[in-house]
Amino acid sequence: MINIYKINNEKFKSIYFSVNFTISANEKEISENAVLASVLSKSCKKFKTQKDIEKYLYSLYGAEFEVNVEKYGDLYNVEFAIEGINKKFLPKNIDIIPDCLYFLNEIIYNQNITDNTFEANIVEREKEYILDKIRTKKDDKLRYSVLKMEELMCKNEPFGMYLYGNEDIVKDITAKELYKSYLKLLNNSCITVIVSGNLLGYENIEEIIKDIFRDKINSKVSYTNLLTNIDKSMDSKEIEEVFEEGDTTQSVLSLGLRVNNVAKEDFYALSLYNAILGSTPSSKLFQNFREKESLAYTVRSRYYRFKYIFVIYAGIEKENYSKAKDVIKKQIDDIKEKKVTNEEFNAAKESIIADLKEWDDSKVALSKMLLSNLLTYHYDGVTIDEMIEKMKKVTLEDVVNVANKIVLEKIFLLGGAANE
Amino acid sequence: MNKIEVSNCKELEEQTYKTILKNGLEVYICKKKGFKKKIGMFGTKYGSVINEFVDITRNKRIKVPDGIAHFLEHKLFEQEGANALDLFSKIGVSSNAYTTFDHTVYFFETMDKFNEGIELLIKLVKTPYFTDENVQKEQGIIAQEIKMYDDDPNFAVYFNALRAMYNTNPVRIDIAGTVESISHITKEYLYTCYNTFYSPQNMFIVVVGDVDVDLTINLIEKNIKLYEKDYDKNNKIDKIETFSQEEIKDIAKKEIEQKMDIYMPQLCIGYKLNIVTESEIVKRSLVCDIISDLYFSKITPFFEKEYEKGILSDVPTFGYEGTATFAHAILFASSTNIDKLKFDLCEYLEEIKQQDIDTEMFELIKKKKIGELIRRADNLNISYRRIIESSLNSFDIYEDVKILKDLNKEDIKQFLNLLDVSKQVISIIREK
Numbered sequence: 126m127i128n129i130y131k132i133n134n135e136k137f138k139s140i141y142f143s144v145n146f147t148i149s150a151n152e153k154e155i156s157e158n159a160v161l162a163s164v165l166s167k168s169c170k171k172f173k174t175q176k177d178i179e180k181y182l183y184s185l186y187g188a189e190f191e192v193n194v195e196k197y198g199d200l201y202n203v204e205f206a207i208e209g210i211n212k213k214f215l216p217k218n219i220d221i222i223p224d225c226l227y228f229l230n231e232i233i234y235n236q237n238i239t240d241n242t243f244e245a246n247i248v249e250r251e252k253e254y255i256l257d258k259i260r261t262k263k264d265d266k267l268r269y270s271v272l273k274m275e276e277l278m279c280k281n282e283p284f285g286m287y288l289y290g291n292e293d294i295v296k297d298i299t300a301k302e303l304y305k306s307y308l309k310l311l312n313n314s315c316i317t318v319i320v321s322g323n324l325l326g327y328e329n330i331e332e333i334i335k336d337i338f339r340d341k342i343n344s345k346v347s348y349t350n351l352l353t354n355i356d357k358s359m360d361s362k363e364i365e366e367v368f369e370e371g372d373t374t375q376s377v378l379s380l381g382l383r384v385n386n387v388a389k390e391d392f393y394a395l396s397l398y399n400a401i402l403g404s405t406p407s408s409k410l411f412q413n414f415r416e417k418e419s420l421a422y423t424v425r426s427r428y429y430r431f432k433y434i435f436v437i438y439a440g441i442e443k444e445n446y447s448k449a450k451d452v453i454k455k456q457i458d459d460i461k462e463k464k465v466t467n468e469e470f471n472a473a474k475e476s477i478i479a480d481l482k483e484w485d486d487s488k489v490a491l492s493k494m495l496l497s498n499l500l501t502y503h504y505d506g507v508t509i510d511e512m513i514e515k516m517k518k519v520t521l522e523d524v525v526n527v528a529n530k531i532v533l534e535k536i537f538l539l540g541g542a543a544n545e
Numbered sequence: 546m547n548k549i550e551v552s553n554c555k556e557l558e559e560q561t562y563k564t565i566l567k568n569g570l571e572v573y574i575c576k577k578k579g580f581k582k583k584i585g586m587f588g589t590k591y592g593s594v595i596n597e598f599v600d601i602t603r604n605k606r607i608k609v610p611d612g613i614a615h616f617l618e619h620k621l622f623e624q625e626g627a628n629a630l631d632l633f634s635k636i637g638v639s640s641n642a643y644t645t646f647d648h649t650v651y652f653f654e655t656m657d658k659f660n661e662g663i664e665l666l667i668k669l670v671k672t673p674y675f676t677d678e679n680v681q682k683e684q685g686i687i688a689q690e691i692k693m694y695d696d697d698p699n700f701a702v703y704f705n706a707l708r709a710m711y712n713t714n715p716v717r718i719d720i721a722g723t724v725e726s727i728s729h730i731t732k733e734y735l736y737t738c739y740n741t742f743y744s745p746q747n748m749f750i751v752v753v754g755d756v757d758v759d760l761t762i763n764l765i766e767k768n769i770k771l772y773e774k775d776y777d778k779n780n781k782i783d784k785i786e787t788f789s790q791e792e793i794k795d796i797a798k799k800e801i802e803q804k805m806d807i808y809m810p811q812l813c814i815g816y817k818l819n820i821v822t823e824s825e826i827v828k829r830s831l832v833c834d835i836i837s838d839l840y841f842s843k844i845t846p847f848f849e850k851e852y853e854k855g856i857l858s859d860v861p862t863f864g865y866e867g868t869a870t871f872a873h874a875i876l877f878a879s880s881t882n883i884d885k886l887k888f889d890l891c892e893y894l895e896e897i898k899q900q901d902i903d904t905e906m907f908e909l910i911k912k913k914k915i916g917e918l919i920r921r922a923d924n925l926n927i928s929y930r931r932i933i934e935s936s937l938n939s940f941d942i943y944e945d946v947k948i949l950k951d952l953n954k955e956d957i958k959q960f961l962n963l964l965d966v967s968k969q970v971i972s973i974i975r976e977k
Contacts, residue, residue: 134579135579136577136578136579136580137923138557138558138919138920138922138923139919139920139923174849175843175849175852176843176844176845176846176848176849178843179842179843179844180844180909182913183844183909183910183912183913184909184912185916186912186913186915186916186919187912187913187914187915187916187917187920188916189920208920210916210919210920214556214558214919215916215919216915250852250853250855253855253858254858257809257858257881260808260809261807261808261809263806263807263808264698264807264808264809265697266696267693371806372805372806372977373696373806374692374695374696375689375692375693375695375696405634405639406628406630406631406633406634406640407630407631407634407635411628411630411631412628412631415686416628416631416682416686419682419683419684419685419686420685420689421686421689422686422687422689422690422693423689423690423693440689440692440693441689442689442692468635471635472631472634472635472637475634475635475636475637476634476637476639478637479637479638479639479655479656482581482656482657483581483582483654483656485581486580486581486582486925488923540696540806543806
């Protein structure tokens with residue numbers, strides 16, 4: 126099946142093309158695909174070097190090209206994306222859009238391959254590039270704490286693994302093996318093409334895409350074969366506390382929460398729960414942890430749609446560790462006990478609805494949301510308006526109901542040694 | 546009726562309207578057809594580098610604690626115990642505020658609560674509410690903000706470079722101040738700064754989005770009037786007098802190093818430059834952008850060589866920063882082989898001054914830059930940044946588009962020759 130989706134809006138000046146290869150992957154495959162994505166983005170048969178690629182993109186009025194890796198729950202996605210300007214806005218109405226698509230086709234399907242292998246020196250260099258990504262993950266302490274909590278909450282699940290894979294696995298990848306991964310990615314992925322932007326003058330864009338890519342983008346894997354949550358986690362009875370040393374002035378505290386017995390439609394109540402707990406300035410964490418107790422500047426909660434988990438994180442003073450934990454636990458308990466004011470509830474709802482509406486102003490966000498919904502619901506009919514309507518209907522009872530399915534499982538404290 | 550000026554940008558198919566209200570407040574509206582999001586901003590031309598001035602209420606020269614402009618930003622976005630972010634959030638509007646070296650901005654973003662947003666924004670900025678208690682509470686929050694930046698290597702490498710370049714200019718002090726300096730901030734100091742720098746003729750309002758121009762100006766005027774009793778009388782314009790210590794031409798320190806708990810070392814090479822007039826500031830920014838592409842981007846043989854050797858992984862960036870009191874250009878880069886990178890970059894920066902500029906490359910970069918301008922018009926945040934720059938430096942709103950078209954190789958050459966080794970500083974953050 127050829128999956129091409131169009132999102133047209135004439136307020137934009139450019140068009141974003143996104144070709145997605147989605148797979149179920151283990152740690153080895155994640156590591157291989159991270160390196161592969163990097164290799165594919167740096168060279169192909171027509172444009173041998175990074176410099177050649179970049180020069181060509183400059184000549185297309187700075188078309189923006191990227192090969193991204195991302196996780197949708199336990200699924201791994203390699204995205205080939207290019208954004209080019211609609212001819213209407215270019216000098217003499219020059220049309221670069223077909224060139225953008227031909228370019229993407231060269232990158233994905235016409236690689237620099239001889240004797241069933243990539244060039245060894247390119248692979249070695251990109252391995253280093255990915256190794257640096259893995260090794261620098263601790264340089265941003267707040268971000269690292271969130272990653273670490275994802276890992277603690279999803280042990281042995283693809284989602285708990287680092288986006289760029291494992292250091293030891295990456296080191297051992299060979300150019301020959303990588304070629305096998307490449308064939309696997311092309312042949313065993315679920316392929317989705319999304320076109321998002323100003324399509325005025327490109328009414329036949331679907332035909333142009335089919336002409337260029339032919340049946341190569343025919344997806345042999347359907348959305349129903351993909352599982353966004355394999356959930357191997359064990360119910361833990363006790364809260365586990367993990368500490369990690371670090372020579373920093375600030376400590377970062379993070380907490381991992383899990384929703385048990387979740388239903389698909391709980392998504393709306395859980396998003397609202399997250400807004401009430403800690404994703405907006407009206408939330409309990411912002412109001413009480415930051416404003417009332419002055420415990421932090423940064424405090425937030427994040428909901429993971431595909432994994433049914435929450436991560437709370439805050440930059441704190443190490444000596445406040447125990448008080449900080451208590452204040453956070455109190456906020457979690459308060460929602461369970463329905464101690465949520467009308468004001469808190471309405472503010473949370475307003476803010477989520479506003480966020481949903483805002484997606485409409487970004488070509489990239491629209492494209493990502495469509496893919497997210499395809500992977501969740503297996504069809505493309507879920508619109509922003511529909512999501513807003515469902516969100517509006519959520520009651521406080523629904524939120525309290527899901528709140529009581531939520532259990533605190535892990536606590537992680539990082540660093541703070543420089544302040545002792 | 547207020548007189549409205551229109552700036553039209555053909556390339557971006559975009560118009561920006563400007564008017565000056567009776568009280569001296571500048572209002573800008575950038576029309577973005579079809580977009581749902583609307584942004585409202587209220588700003589003052591007052592930032593962290595002003596720490597000595599004439600207190601307008603007492604007509605007396607005073608010095609205030611470092612970090613006060615940023616502290617004021619936190620405190621002003623609050624009303625009788627309620628945080629502004631929360632007040633906005635309650636009506637479904639997201640908001641924030643930020644302080645830079647030379648301006649402070651309060652803003653909100655909304656889809657369909659624009660009028661309510663403007664009303665609340667103006668109310669908040671026009672009604673300061675400082676108490677001993679809420680000042681003390683904020684000291685705890687801002688202390689954590691300062692410590693968060695202390696642990697951020699990108700921030701550290703940058704501010705260390707500024708400290709190496711400047712001897713006395715307050716640009717060398719963190720925008721948020723230090724935990725020590727903010728402990729001296731009192732509600733009296735906050736009122737003094739507020740009364741001096743938050744007068745209408747020192748401020749601007751910027752709106753970006755698909756709004757009706759006349760209705761929006763009326764809405765703003767109506768709300769401003771609520772808080773200014775003598776709005777209709779012809780206000781005398783108070784001249785704000787600020788003082789900055791004379792900064793000598795020489796740098797403070799050639800090299801500065803710090804160790805942090807990180808894996809990837811960071812490098813900044815900075816050049817202290819002569820201060821230029823307002824229109825030159827935009828041009829220098831664009832010239833530095835082009836230099837970034839011409840000498841350090843992925844299309845350059847330099848990057849290609851350093852990448853192959855494993856010295857560079859990410860592209861170095863070169864940029865200009867300047868106001869009426871300071872001017873410098875800074876190159877940012879990172880490498881696991883930081884000493885080799887430093888050596889190569891220093892050598893290369895001298896080499897490029899001697900090289901001829903390849904015409905084909907130069908034109909290719911201009912082509913990309915024009916495309917970038919058009920593409921970035923899809924992002925509403927770019928529009929407001931352009932307007933704020935234009936208000937701070939009083940030049941035409943779309944001046945950057947015009948200057949870019951006219952830039953030539955000579956402009957690049959001239960700027961490169963300003964990069965003097967004796968005014969060069971090197972800041973490094975190493976792993977512990």
